[in-house]
Amino acid sequence: MEKYNHKPIEKKWQDIWEEKGVFHASNDSDKEKFYPLVEFPYPSGQGLHVGHPRSYTALDVVARRRRLDGYNVLYPIGWDAFGLPTENYAIKNKIHPKIVTKDNIANFKRQLMSLGISFDWSREINTTDEGYYKWTQWIFIQLFNKGLAYKNKMPINWCNSCKVGLANEEVIQGTCERCGGEVVRKEKNQWMLKITEYADRLIDDLDLVNYIDRVKIQQKNWIGRxxxxxxxxxxxxxxxxxxxxxxxxxxxxxxxxxxxxxxxxxxxxxxxxxxxxxxxxxxxxxxxxxxxxxxxxxxxxxxxxxxxxxxxxxxxxxxxxxxxxxxxxxxxxxxxxxxxxxxxxxxxxxxxxxxxxxxxxxxxxxxxxxxxxxxxxxxxxxxxxxxxxxxxxxxxxxxxxxxxxxxxxxxxFKLRDWVFSRQRYWGEPIPLVYCEKCGWVPLPDSELPLTLPEVESYEPTDDGESPLSKITDWVSTTCPCCSGPAQRETDTMPQWAGSSWYFLRYADPDNNEELASKKALDYWMPVDWYNGGMEHTTLHLLYSRFWHKVLYDIGVVTNPEPYAKRTSHGMILGENNEKMSKSRGNVVNPDEIVEEYGADTFRMYEMFIGDFEKSVPWSSLGIKGCRRFIERTWKLQEMIREEDIFSDKIESSLHKTIKKVTEDYETLKFNTAIAAMMSLINEIYDIGGITKKDYQTFLILLNPVAPHVTEELWQLMGFDGFLNEAPWPKYDESKLVESTIEIPVQINGKVRGKIVVAANISQDEVITMAKSDLVVKDMLDGKEIKKIIYVPGKILNIVV
Known part of the structure; x- marks a missing residue:
């Protein structure tokens, strides 16, 4: 048997999965749908660190298990790619933000694909694509037409460094969330979204959804009714x-x-x-x-x-x-x-x-x-x-x-209307023009998308206006209503715009006629399970629920809430127990872990590291332990036995493991699910063998966590088809009960022997069998028994 080598195995299966479209969801299926969702990443130049994939891997485990259980699963991914960091990098390095974004996305995609996460890459979206932000602009026009978008001069949070207005949620302890610079108050004309009009519904409709309590509490506290x-x-x-x-x-x-x-x-x-x-x-x-x-x-x-x-x-x-x-x-x-x-x-x-x-x-x-x-x-x-x-x-x-x-x-309400416009370049142009005769007028649908023009400089102007304001030819236009002279709005939308509806686009990402077809939205929505960081529960979560309710009111979607379920994960900290950051020098690069130990080991450790909802420190020792477990799984090939005795010995443990793993995957208790499989493999090694049928079951249980090695072993063992097409195993309730149990026998409180008895044995039978044990019998010889204490199924104590 060849030694386990993760590199060719993982590359092989990643290529097969993508070539065959194994994880591509179908919009025309008779199967029950399951739509898990993660917050799509902002593709920064630094790439992923090991904290990012924790959420992606967790829902990947759930998604893979649900596919094996017969569901039509949509597990999509895309890029939240507009925003200040990219623009600031472009300004500093004199590179177009479009190029910066393209390079960053390529790196992020390479990293994610190397982890074997079962994303449906055929539905990949990018908020900076013109075909995508056409519909972001269309939604803004619907907000404007409903009177929910208005311009107002008001004091705003102003970042002196980024030269941009910030929403309250983007100010952290008096500093800019993005750059850490000083934030002051400044009066400025800004586009506002009237989220306050939906404040009551944003609170009351939390009764319609299955969110963890701390998420609901944060939403309610932020709205502050x-x-x-x-x-x-x-x-x-x-x-x-x-x-x-x-x-x-x-x-x-x-x-x-x-x-x-x-x-x-x-x-x-x-x-x-x-x-x-x-x-x-x-x-x-x-x-x-x-x-x-x-x-x-x-x-x-x-x-x-x-x-x-x-x-x-x-x-x-x-x-x-x-x-x-x-x-x-x-x-x-x-x-x-x-x-x-x-x-x-x-x-x-x-x-x-x-x-x-x-x-x-x-x-x-x-x-x-x-x-x-x-x-x-x-x-x-x-x-x-x-x-x-x-x-x-x-x-x-x-x-x-x-x-x-x-x-x-x-x-x-404590909730304030959403300060929506930004005086920057790298964002969606606001599709409105100002006409002295007609006032603010939206562009007709036929003129969408309003695309970003090329600019020589991305710097905001000295008075804090957008770089777009300098492009006279672009700014000067005609009014869609009266055909008279008009000026385009030069503010752009904030990064939150594209992320406020992206979950809808995944249902039908190539549709040029509408943001998604009614048929696709009716089938896929609402999102069945959304996982994300707690830091976004007063930002993106609130904003996207608001946009969704507006779309519900105008008949685009048929569900009042976008997400049926919301969970949240804890951070992975550095080995020094501090938040990972370049400045602290404690960032762990997943590329290095995948290179040395493999994607399956990385995935397993991310899930085994601790309680999913709590923050935990990274451990180099822990990653090595997970690698050893995968190697032991690989070596089980050599321990295949035909005798039923090997199946009989682990029958109860196997069914208990099926039950526990099935339940734990669905309740985010990945660490205890993996611990149960580790315990089972120890038992297999102890008895010295495993039947081919039981090995097959074990591989299916492990597959959502370690998909590459299990697919390879499935093929090596000659099992039918691919593992990703296999049915999820069912446990038998009757097999969960041990047929025999081991009972320690104490004499005067000290264990002197052990007896193996039937699980349903009576107290009298236990006592008789204990007295027959050779060691116990010798120690009782000639002694008067004063008392017998029996804890059913646990222990027998004979007092002499």
Whole structure:
């Protein structure tokens, strides 16, 4: 027998699978469909590291098993290829982003194919292909036509390094998610998508899907639905409206705070006695990100707005008005009633500015050193609602405020509309033109796709505009409505655009007439199982659910939710237990592992490394252990026996392994499934042989994890056809019960012997057999038995 050599074997089977289209899904099949999906990768120049394939391999195991179980499986892959990193690299190296993208994709594809993942490469998509982003543009036009896309001047997160506007989700602790550079607040005209119009449905429809709890919680927290009131506080000859979830604490509102961006500053500038000071503070606030401004532990700063006081509408008392950056214009109304007795930030602010602190919910210590928020207790110092519980007080004061015309009940959300446009080149052009006569007008379908023109420089302009704005011939066009002169929109779409619907294109990737045919969408959608990183549950997951709901509303899809099931995986850390990064020097390249140990070993270790949902460190020792297991599987060729006795000895263990592996593959417990197969192979080696039939079953069980070596062994053993066409084995419940068991026999608590008995033996029979054991019999000779303790099927203890 030849020694196991992974290189020719893995290349051989990868070529056969692709040549025969083994993993190509059919849109015309009588089989039950199964559509597993992974987040398609961004093809960066660095290529894959060993953390990336964890998700791909996991769903590949599930996909391969489902094919063996008779399903028509669509397991697709593509490239999320627009975006800043590629553009920044192109700017730095003076290479067209298209070329950078093409080279990066070629490298990623080579790496993924070398792992033997059963992707349907015939459906490969690329968000930068004109045939793909034609439909991204078409979807944007549908959003525009429904009034869900609008342009608005607003403060945005601005990355000084990338010179681009960022969504809140793209700002991590005050820095740009992509480059790590400083993010400031800046006012700019931007295209917005009205995701807030779908906020309720994005929460409520989570009841329709099978997502792991932590994903649902993150979605709900990000949307942040809260029930409260909008209440008017008189200021000069106008009023400020505040949103509060605690109208029961209004008697404790001893001052008001507005955001530095609040329009009342401009409207009442002639009344503000310290306007210069207020405007200077506004300028400083613009340098901070929303994260920095709202962080609880940040020292509170602000400026008293002299010349303008507010009036508490319940107490009728004048209260001071402040401007402070811990209040955001993008949440609520940009103004708050400050209740320092029962709100942490308000309390800290009040202590800094020596403002009144009034307790209105009993049971809370409002002293600085022992301050806590109060959600329960009895209302005090509040004439209309004194003595009521918080719940009762909320209801009564809300009714009173509404009856007096001082406010209305309101549902509010933390979710903000999606800042959609980017002032960059490498993105989908927004298919709109501006006409002085007709306003913003979408391009007709016949003019899609609107393709990216060639540019000499990819740098944003000094004023932060897109490089497209410099191409006069491209910008100047005619209006589709009136045929008059018009200007193209020069902003491009963010990277999130192409990834918000890619799962639909996989159903029908070559369709030039529609984003996918209704027949294909009706058959494949929704996605049956989607796995991705937890870091995308407030970005891509939310955005793609929103786009899908819009397409559902206009009849393109028939499912209100795109993904029936969502799971998430933990990261693979470096051997030093830190996140892998080039700067830390702990990145492990999968190419090196595949070269030395093989793709099957790599795949197995990725699945065996630990709990799939938790982060785990890479281990060089672990990879070697998985290689040894595959080599032992290979050597079983030499241990084939015809005698039924070898099958009888492992019959129960084999059926238990079938049951466990089948269940564990479906519940992402790959590590315990592999451990069960390792245990079984140990048993086989212990008895010294395995029948050909049992070896066949073992190879099928192992195949989803180690597909190359198992296919090769299948062929070497002369089994019919290819392993990938074999049926998944079924276990027999009756064979799961051991026919015999081994029971240790103790004398005075010490094991003195072991007896093998029938699994269903009675206690009396166990005692009789134990007394007949030669060793036990000798030790009992002449001794009085005082007590016998028997734990059925476990142990027998004889006390003498």
């Amino acid at each position: 809260s029930y409260g009131m909008e209440i008017k506080f008189p200021v000069d000859d106008t009023s400020l409206t505040v949103f509060t979830t605690r109208p029961d604490t209004i008697y404790g509102a001893t001052y008001m705070v507005i955001s530095p961006e609040h329009p009342i500053i401009q409207e009442k500038s002639h009344k503000i006695q310290n306007l210069d000071e207020v405007l200077a503070y506004k300028e400083e606030a613009a340098k901070k990100s929303e994260f920095e401004r709202t962080e609880v532990n940040t020292e509170k700063t602000g400026v008293r707005v002299l010349g303008l006081d507010a009036v508490n509408p319940l107490t009728k008392q004048n209260i001071p008005l402040f401007v402070s950056d811990y209040v955001l214009m993008t949440y609520g109304t940009g103004a708050i009633m400050a209740v320092p007795g029962h709100d942490t930030r308000d309390h800290e602010f009040a202590k800094v500015f020596d403002l009144p602190i009034v307790e209105v919910v009993s049971g809370g210590n409002v002293q600085e050193e022992a301050f806590t928020d109060i959600d329960n207790g009895t209302i005090v110092n509040s004439p209309i609602i004194d003595g009521l519980s918080v719940k009762e007080a909320k209801e009564k004061i809300s009714e009173y405020i509404e009856a007096q015309g001082l406010g209305t009940k309101k549902v509010n």
